[in-house]
Amino acid sequence: MTGGYSREVRVFDFAANGKAFSQVAIVFTPEVPMKIDGKDVVIFTSEAGHDSAREFAEDDQGLEGPGPWLARRGITVIATARLGRWNFQTYDALGSWEGVPLEQRMPVFNRDQPNPWPAESYETRDATGVSSPTGSASVRFPVAGSELEQSMLALTPEVMIEGFQRVLEGCGVKRRRDEILLLYWGFSTGGAFLWPLAKIYRPDGIASFGMAHFAISYFATRGFNGDYRWLYDHSALRVRERNYTDFAFFSPDHTEEERRAEWGRALRSARFKSFEDTFMFFNVGALTESLTRLWNEPFLPDDVRARGFADLVRRNIELSFPDSALSELAVLELSGTKDEIHPPHVIEVAASVTAPHCRKYQQLLLTGLHHSICADHVKVFGSIWIDAIQSGYFAKARTGRRGE
16 A cells, blocks of 8 residues: 655755765655554665665656655655765756766765866866776866865765764654664665664664675675775775766666666766765775875864874774674665676675674575666565565664764
8 A cells, every 4th residue: 555755855064074064865754654563664775876866766767766665655765865966056856967067077065065166176087997897987086275175085984974864863863763663775885884874873774775785895795706906996086977888887788779768867866976986895095095185184173183093094994894783783685686786696795794793684686686776676675675674574673772
């Protein structure tokens, strides 16, 4: 049975590492909430590396995304756009980037920035040597000493997690925590940040589909096969353009006509990836470089500096690792047999690193599904999630928390 829902875009402003940030969340609220043991069900999520959360509302064909689909079935969905990925310089309700040429797109960190970054604030290079295999042709770097560079340095993994916490607080999740069955899901790149969030503010479980793992778990998928190059990728301060070749990588079963028809709508998403590459691919040298550059900046606040350089580096790199903070989590990991970037053998290796730290961990392969949250896929993985929720798979976890 399905019902109605409401959609609201909410923005939360805060300062971190001496710079201003605006965290965006799209909240899908059901008219009739699902109740599990008297609790509302909330799924907190973050987007793929090309997106800016709009695909949780609608797919590249304009069909219903997972936000509306789940909300119609009683589940509240809080879909976050990671910091820097929402276009505040548009009247579009979902922060469309459609009016910005692909080759000029750079992160926008707060809603008070009046204009796109001028061309003289960054330089473009070819994408040779990037960790991702998806076919990106070019990358951009901020000019040394620019405001763009300073904002990019200030946006550390820890600040990204703080943005999520602002949403959890502002949307009332923390205040009502005992009344909520809270699940996390990061689609694709989003997973590399939602898993660390689970260490800091614990959910009842992880409801996963196409979800990246902790950075160290993802690195293991290469490192266990003797490929160590991710450790040495020079990705500090890099913005990677997600072009048409990258788009085509994820739609191998499409005809060229179908692909071109969807590309126009796909351009509404950010179609770039910033420091997410550095963190999720465990480019640990580049991450340390970025943090050291931040330490050398005069705008770094005194309270951060007082904790010491080692603390700054440790707090951010520790987010790359699973640990005992996950010991109460129930995890349901779904992935498609045709997933282009996380095929079954990759997920198996990544899970072997993460799963030992969790209370319960179940993996399911879905035949024929790709690395996509298109409407047809949502019906499959969403139905499995609902069955798991209603059967009590997640409800047995305790609600211990830390980091409030």
